[in-house]
Amino acid sequence: MDGRLSQASQDYLKIIYKLASQYGRATTSQIAENLEVKPASVTNMLQKMAQIEPPLVRYKKHQGVSLTPAGEEAALEMLRHHRLIELFLHEILGYPWDEVHEEAERLEHVISEKMERRMAEVLGNPMRDPHGQVIPSHDLELTATTEFPLSELRPPQRAVIRRVHDEDADLLRHLEQLGLLPQATLTVFKHVSFDGNLHIKLDDQDEPIVLGTQITSQVFVDFVAGPQLP
Amino acid sequence: MDGRLSQASQDYLKIIYKLASQYGRATTSQIAENLEVKPASVTNMLQKMAQIEPPLVRYKKHQGVSLTPAGEEAALEMLRHHRLIELFLHEILGYPWDEVHEEAERLEHVISEKMERRMAEVLGNPMRDPHGQVIPSHDLELTATTEFPLSELRPPQRAVIRRVHDEDADLLRHLEQLGLLPQATLTVFKHVSFDGNLHIKLDDQDEPIVLGTQITSQVFVDFVAGPQLP
DNA sequence: AGTATAATTTAGGCAAGACTAAATTCAATA
DNA sequence: TATTGAATTTAGTCTTGCCTAAATTATACT
DSSP states (O other): OOSOOOHHHHHHHHHHHHHHHHHSSBOHHHHHHHHTSOHHHHHHHHHHHHHSSSOSEEEOTTSOEEEOHHHHHHHHHHHHHHHHHHHHHHHTSOOOTTSHHHHHHHHTTTOOHHHHHHHHHHTTSOSBOTTOOBOOOTTOOOOOOOOEEGGGOOTTOEEEEEEEOOSOHHHHHHHHHHTOOTTOEEEEEEEOTTTOOEEEEETTOSSOEEEOHHHHTSEEEEEOOSOOOO | OOSOOOHHHHHHHHHHHHHHHHHSSBOHHHHHHHHTSOHHHHHHHHHHHHHSSSOSEEEOTTSOEEEOHHHHHHHHHHHHHHHHHHHHHHHTSOOOTTSHHHHHHHHTTTOOHHHHHHHHHHTTSOSBOTTOOBOOOTTOOOOOOOOEEGGGOOTTOEEEEEEEOOSOHHHHHHHHHHTOOTTOEEEEEEEOTTTOOEEEEETTOSSOEEEOHHHHTSEEEEEOOSOOOO
């Protein structure tokens, strides 16, 4: 109740949220690796986060942690901040999409609720960040999505890119060069089962391109109805 | 050389810069009062700041401190950040000018040089913040100004408002309501020596207004040539 | 079941930056 | 010059969040 959470606990909450939504819970060593601190430090911090009022995590020795409602709310708040800031940096300040993450990582901890709201308004209350990640709403609801990895498509399926993996700047630069951006629509016309390569054509490009699984597993799509009009 | 300065030392540098440009040096208790910490904590911090490499301050017991070149550079960097952010919040995010200070106070410590540069570009490399304070240039030069307190004007002098005191939100709201904003031009038509009140008329308003010294001492102006054209 | 190995926790420390209480120094005045 | 009060500094603590080393628990394999 004494105001803000420390930046350290916010960072823990973010990672725990991510790990828990992926694996159901987060282990000490996963957290340690992600935050680049030693496991002993994590244990220590988790114990504190479980004991404050209200508790941010549920912690039992040797069983990993999960977020309490209070912890999840704080995590979603950070997620909203982070993604709004990324979009703001991209749209308003002209940052390339592979450079927004680092800046957002620092800003997310210090912006006020007022600034969050002002940014959202200037951006037209956006639903997704530059990488297509869904932005939690003002009241911290995270709308469910249906997208799946591009690697699961087979000819002659058509799809629209919704979202790309956002934590690898090299990948992002590469995707941009290829034109694999959110909103782009494409047709798969060949699948090579040996290596999993996909041959695709983007609607707004003439030349087809060949994608390995390093890429197709990091790009997430939805089906789109009907063939491309000629 | 290990990267950034701590937020705490940046805060100390800011205050020392301000006090030193006003009084030539900064005393322990002045700093303590401004930062709302105890004098003992200040002594402690000053000793550290004088001992690191490169030293940020010159410190000798019982004699107050002044900034070294390294300290002054860091202070000006903060000043540039702060004022650019204030202007950005006002111009781009629509903050009222009495609400920018607090947000800037937190953001100034975390923005990158890249973000500083992008904000400056979006704003057209501005010279002054919303309160009229000069923004240090990219290479941290602070251009000298000639403005003086409005309270020193006498009828029938004319002047343009350059800058207002920026640390009192109530004052700022009041000034805005009166129309006493940077760029506004005015004519003084009466001075009351008893209480120092000034009767002025703003060029773009019909009604004259009467200002006490609480206000006229906080508004800074330059002379402007020639009478207002009717 | 019993043991090696990996993961986790405990215990004890450290640095930053705040605090309080006590000691010291400065400055002003009798 | 001696005194007194204010300012400053010293000394010792506290909290946060990290660390290393050692102890413990869990897991997995024979």
